[in-house]
Amino acid sequence: MPPILSVQNLNKSYSGRLVLSVPAIDFAPGIHWLKGQNGSGKTTLFKIIAGLLPYDGTVLLDGQYDLRRHPVAYRLRVNYGEAEPFYPEFLTGWELINWVASAKQAPQSQISELIGRFAVADFLKTPVGTYSSGMLKKVSLIMAFLGNPRLILLDEPLITLDQNATHTVADLIQTGRQQGVNFLLSSHQDFSLSGLPVESVWQVARQTLTSVSQTV
Numbered sequence: 001m002p003p004i005l006s007v008q009n010l011n012k013s014y015s016g017r018l019v020l021s022v023p024a025i026d027f028a029p030g031i032h033w034l035k036g037q038n039g040s041g042k043t044t045l046f047k048i049i050a051g052l053l054p055y056d057g058t059v060l061l062d063g064q065y066d067l068r069r070h071p072v073a074y075r076l077r078v079n080y081g082e083a084e085p086f087y088p089e090f091l092t093g094w095e096l097i098n099w100v101a102s103a104k105q106a107p108q109s110q111i112s113e114l115i116g117r118f119a120v121a122d123f124l125k126t127p128v129g130t131y132s133s134g135m136l137k138k139v140s141l142i143m144a145f146l147g148n149p150r151l152i153l154l155d156e157p158l159i160t161l162d163q164n165a166t167h168t169v170a171d172l173i174q175t176g177r178q179q180g181v182n183f184l185l186s187s188h189q190d191f192s193l194s195g196l197p198v199e200s201v202w203q204v205a206r207q208t209l210t211s212v213s214q215t216v
């Protein structure tokens with residue numbers, strides 16, 4: 001099966017210090033779990049794949065959308081949920097969600113469904129500066145599922161979430177996978193215990209990414 005994402009000759013430095021070097025990696029369709037110690041480079045890798053950080057190398061989606069050469073088509077198909085989301089405090093959750101929905105060409109019905117699934121309607125009209133970390137995380141996860149993505153990157157998707165929201169995330173990942181969406185997940189928690197059909201596990205360490213196992 002052709003890879004959903006190919007990363008080649010990827011190098012990333014901050015202020016001249018190399019933090020990531022990935023010669024060539026193909027992610028098969030499916031759910032992939034990235035592990036790694038604090039500071040190993042998981043978030044940096046996610047931000048590069050999400051199109052949020054400059055990098056050297058090639059990032060190719062579905063064998064045809066090159067992040068550098070097709071920036072709009074690529075970004076329409078790749079969504080990202082940050083580990084610790086941070087937004088301008090004066091915006092409301094409602095404004096944020098609608099802005100991302102418009103960029104991702106998401107229908108109103110999808111917005112309503114996700115707002116219902118995460119039970120956030122009561123606070124969406126207030127500025128995000130008043131939100132708790134779990135409330136912020138729910139809004140960020142709603143935005144990560146909007147549109148019709150081929151690949152969703154979720155950095156620590158379960159931190160700060162209550163039990164209902166944790167189940168909602170697992171369910172959305174499972175349903176998304178059944179509909180052909182692919183996932184890269186980073187978590188310090190053990191995803192193999194979550195019941196999600198994890199295709200492969202990867203380790204981010206010593207400035208690179210290596211496969212730990214195929215099909216856990």
Ligand SMILES: Nc1ncnc2c1ncn2[C@@H]1O[C@H](COP(=O)(O)OP(=O)(O)OP(=O)(O)O)[C@@H](O)[C@H]1O
Nearest residue numbers: 014015019036037038039040041042043044045083
């Ligand atoms: N904006 C930045 N400027 C300079 N160095 C950075 C920057 N962002 C990250 N780094 C460094 O890059 C390395 C990788 O950081 P990154 O945030 O990608 O790690 P991580 O695996 O996501 O860590 P954690 O599990 O703690 O979230 C660390 O050494 C970090 O100090």
